Amino acid sequence: MAGLALCERPAAATDATEVGAAAFDAARERWVRLLAGGEYNTAYTDQTQAIEGSANAVLRKLKPTAGRPSLWPDLPLDDPRTGNFNRAYNRMRTLALGWATPGTAMHGDRQVAEVAAGALDFLYEHAYHEGFDPRGSNWYWWEIGVPRSLTDTCALLYDGLPKDGLKRWLRPLRRWCPDPERRVSHPGVVETGANRAGKAMAVAMRGLLTHDARLLKRARNAVSDLLRPTRGPGDGFYRDGSFIQHDVYPYNGSYGVDYLESVARLIAMLARSPWEISDVGEVYDIVDRSFVPFVFDGLMMDCVRGRSISRQGHRDHHSGQKTVEAMLNLLEAAPERHAKRWRPLVKGWLTRNTAVPYDTVAPLSSIAKARALLDDPSVPVGPRTTGTYVFADMDRVVHRRPTWACAIAMSSRRTGAAEAMNRENLHGWYTGDGMTYLYTGDLTHWNDDLWPTIDPYRLPGTTVDVRKRANLQHGHRRLPPTPWAGGTALDGEYGVAAMRLIADGSSLRAKKAWFLLDDAVIALGAGITASDGRRVETVVENRNTHDGHPPLARGDRWIHLPGVAGYVLLDGPAAQVIRKERTGRWSDIDKGATTGGDDTPVTRHYTTIVLDHGVDPRQARYAYAVLPDACAAQTAAYGLRVRILANSGTVQAISRGDLLAAVFWRAGRVETPHGTLAADGPCTLLARRDDRRVRLAVSDPSRTADEVKITLPWPVKSVKEKDRGVRRAKRAIKVEVGGSRGHTRTAVVAI
Template sequence: MEISRRQLLSALSAAGLVAVIPSEPASAAEVAEGSARLLANTVAVFAGTVESNARPETAAKLAAIDTAARTNLTLMDGAGADELFAGLVLGTDEANLNTAFRWLYEIALATRTPGGPASGLYENTVVQRRVIDGLGWLHERYYGDQATGYYGNWHHWEIGLSQHISKTLALLADEVKAYRPDLIRTYVVSMDAYLRNGVDGDVNLDSRFHTGANLADITTNRILQGALLGDDVRIRKALTDQLTVFVTIDPYHLNHGVTDGHYADGSFIQHASVAYTGSYGKALLTRVVQTLKILDGTGFAHGGELVPTVHGWVRNGFAPLIFEGWMMEIVKGRAVARTDTGYTDVAVVVEAIVDLASLTTGADATALKSYVKYIRSTSRTALDPAGFVSPVSIVRYADIIGDATVPPADLNPASRSVAFNAMDRTVHRRPGYAFALARSSDRISKYEYMSGENLMPWFQGEGAYYLYLSGQDQTQAYGVDYFTTVSPYGLAGVTAPVERRRTIPELYGKPYYDNPGHPLNFTSSSESQNTYVYFPRGTHRHSGGAVLGAYGVAGMVQSDDVAHRDKGAGLLPDDFVAYRNARATKSWFLLDEEIVVLAAGVGDSAGRAVTTTVDARTAAPDDQVSVTGMLRDGSPWTGPGLGDLRWLRYANATQRTAVGYVFLDTPPVRITLDRVTRSRRVVRTANPDTAVTRTVLGVTVEHARGAQPTRLAYALVPNAGEAGLRSYLHDGPLKVLANTPRLQAVTHTGLGLTAANSFTPGIHEAPGMRMRIDGPASVIVRRERRGLTTVAVSDPTMHRDTVSVLLPGRPLREVTSDDGVRVRATHGGTRLDFDTHHAYGRSFRVTLRGWA
């Protein structure tokens, strides 16, 4: 059972904190012993051990460590009079300063890595002292004066630089104390001074900069610093602060006003409103697992108490979002524009799972190890453990893969539907495919752009969806090349106005809007920048859905973002550019063979032309791609262009994949199949200027300029054959019952399932729906042959106290129900009342006996 943030905070403040952090301060001898063990653990995590590094599986990792160090030393040898590394200009670019500290860390790491190539770096005190002197040189010239530092990105100064510095000092602790004993305290004082979003050089839990993954990074740095100083108080304070990231967020009782973190439904949010499991979420997972490893046996904390919480993150938060070794696009934020996402993201998660398995026992350890094997067996790209951070993790991974007693097993059931309503995301999984949907609302951002990353993100939260097909290399379908070659206005699932939008650098000549003189104080890291530029939220609250077993329904009302609303209200500067969105009310019905999509009220209040994209799929230019279909009059579809289609089938023979589209009630559809070549730099300024070519399928519905709002209804049919698509034309099981801005509903007679989204207050019903809904609500009803009727209900607005549903007919008897469900017979049927107060989109279920 999930527990709320308030309950867990209570537990942590009482028995939980006693269990995790010893209540009695340690003696001086115990602190010294614990600090030494903590530093030794840190060396083992990053450099490996004699035992781990003797294993052949670590050879590639050790070679990479050695190569990086020798390359960096060569750059030091070639440095000019005012350089530490040849060609690395310091003093104005904080990213270059971060690189300098990272290169010193890489050299230090090689000197502490046993069993590496015979290059003479291991335990080479001459090289270690070069690193120490380099630290001293950087502090004296570019780091020690906080009055001239802290330019550019705050993250470098408060987190990134401190990570490299703290790890380097931890690796070389003995030599630093012998050679330059003042250097550790000198650096710690400076690192504290750079915590400008903190309080008196320490963490500030009320700061929006010290939350989630950022907080875990800062506190892990401070734990290492405390060990270097032998400072028990610093270590315990950092641990106490870090414990807050383990607490499930209760949105109705926030601690320090923080919305960043893990939610009861498996959601993860960073930056207050960005769905971020696949980027910041994986960073948090990595950091806390590393912390548990470095604390092992130190006496400062009992990390085993926290392992079940992290296991829950993996099972409920990460596993649904990983498909055949690929991290889904819907939870990557601006990272979707990077060239190394997807399979690389999952490799990072796998390393954390491998280490987590080593921290637990029994069935939990077996489940985690089986999941590691499952990812390896299903991934279309081989996972390279040489990319792991720790040589010890590489050995553990090899042992898991080589253990014949551990069977591969998914943490997901074969069929699963997940409503991540706390972050406006939906995932639907079946053998053979997975469907991922990105929604938005007044709670969750429409997209994330920042630092020149994800330059054209405008519609990524407007119901954009991704259909992952089993057996396909997903780099050929999605990833950076999808966003590079598919029009940002034509992402699958998106309704967008026909207009050209400009990127932030195009609009303002820099990667952010700069206007510190305005009352909203627009600077690169100001809250107003976040609100209006980096990750704006929508202006409508309706976004959510319900889950019943392995079936789901989701709905959303498309809206403008807050920037357009506030620009119209005169709150933003005259030169600030805000765009108006199109209008649509949308539902997604998640079944076995089909995903049914309804859209109503599709149009534009400003009279612009609008397009709705049914799908956009990409293929390698040499893939054997074919598109076939049938027109509504029964004749074959003969080629690209506009057609009044009944169904369409897209097949990629090279990848052995196919998708069918059944047009249930849709205007004529335009089909395009184009070869597109663009540079990856169009989506991220730091990407290499590499041209990529894809064959891009576009399936779109056009809404003319000035036209009245329209509606459309279609079904995506993964892995469909032509015969199966034809079967939908002959009185099939799938029927649309309602498709208006007030009510959208479908029924599937083969499944005995009816699902509906009501979007406005009042009673909603439709012919054939066999229920009356007091809206707004998301409802699924399934009638089974055994005489059982099961109902699931959710409040997609997050604001209702009660949702009611009436099932007409003879009264039904309650069999089982969730807490908060009331069943009573009324004149004309069975009334179901669901207490949705403070449920935050959770689905309530009740099972009844009898026929409705």
């Protein structure tokens, strides 16, 4: 560490002179405007008053004590393992934001600035110094958390701080955050994704504050490297829209959003400066591929938020707000082909999300941009995104229709089932075991205290054995020992997803498939087997109905929950409907040092639909349909619309009209209303007949086959359109799937 500190020599005296001090100051002032807004703040008095109230609370409780050092009585600074020093710098940022925000009573107040300078001196002496020993505390606080909040604080208070003090307070960053690409505490680690972007922000801000052009170039270059897609394995953005952090975990909605936020802010901050990030075209495509599919009316889907779902102060609307803010920042310089789509898209999100309005969670500068977009009559309110998205590189599938969406979270030996770290996500056992996330018009379902109150043993879409489980431990990393997870999509309207379930710490095994249609999700399970002496059940639904139990309509093997969906049992055991009030605490699922939830009990009502497979089932199965937004009459009649063609350990398949959808776990065949459908190896497929043509989509989620031969119910005469690796073979189709990493191959064939 000493070597790293020593090798960073002081900036050459010519840096500021050559570039011009005005360039540093202009970029810093742009950053302050992004954080604190500007002259338009008077139009948003509620938000300004909230910022002022938070800052006053921090100031009022400030009581420096040197004995057992602390700035606030509830945050003693003698043990870095508590993370209190990180919290203390976060509070300093809150105070600085109040001081820098036009419209607050403390705006520019000299005495407040003097108090803040004294507090920063105190923290330098007692909490964050270049000579301190971290003593086993979280590396993130030293290298990203404090550097980000400290540089923000110094930027916001810049005009009220003594410049000699500024240099002293920033000096520890030369040791703890000298280079965005390297981790000081683990010198062999190369930073990726959100961690690199966060460090780049801190390094860039230190460069602006100290007029060091070399630091700005270092930050710019580190971010530019992040914009290149990876082929994996490991961290980064993939061409299919997947984003992986910590080697194996899908994290678009948490680390990915942090990355996007940092990069968008850096682009905006350094625009029109000597350090402008010019080669940013890829970031716009990243937004389209990796973020837009997961945002539902301004909410970020929980299936890509990882352990963040357990954080009381970080819910789906917070991640959605960061995404919107980043897009609003990027829109200022976005190419027209992106801007033309994004403006209506974002306006639609802002307009429909009345449950958690954007201006209650966003920074003032972003609120102003959002208001300008909403008030622009030339921009229409865009509809919801529709389409079917298969993220093969992180085992996620998202199916979006005009009024609802369904996401499926799977896991394999490539993709972790659930991350637990820093005592967070303690009950996330089954969140990656085929959990289904249904989004409807109720935009509060997932963020209304669901995670501390839902039964974590009964998550929708999962098949589990009934047993008591211990909290997930720090560093818990489960990669199910199977390659089988993934799916395929056709024409953006239909999809198939499938995973082989190998349960954690249990003998439970199952083959699970989902067929995603324009009006329904058909779920099939086969080969459900266990031998542990415990009962096994499949959870069809577990819906948060907030403060009451709405009336249910029920018929012969169907259930209708008003405002949510209809549920139709197509095969397997009868359904049990359980209606309960459940009480929990955020501290039950997150005991993290800086994120831990509070102990306040919260209660919510749940409607749970369960299929009981009994104790130690042998080759049990199920089949059910979920009909989002359907009425009771549509639910009662739906069983006649779809046909289950097969539901076994070899093939799971359905048909509806001219659509065939199948999962071949291995070579097999199935009889359809049109003839025999066969595959000579593992694959998922969709085939849709349109007169004398068939549109075909095929993938190999197992990633074990080199080539799969598909025999359709109709003889193939020719191939009209095709992806690479698709060809006619006599009257069938051969698809090269080796090396495709589970991605879809499509073709249009004449029959």
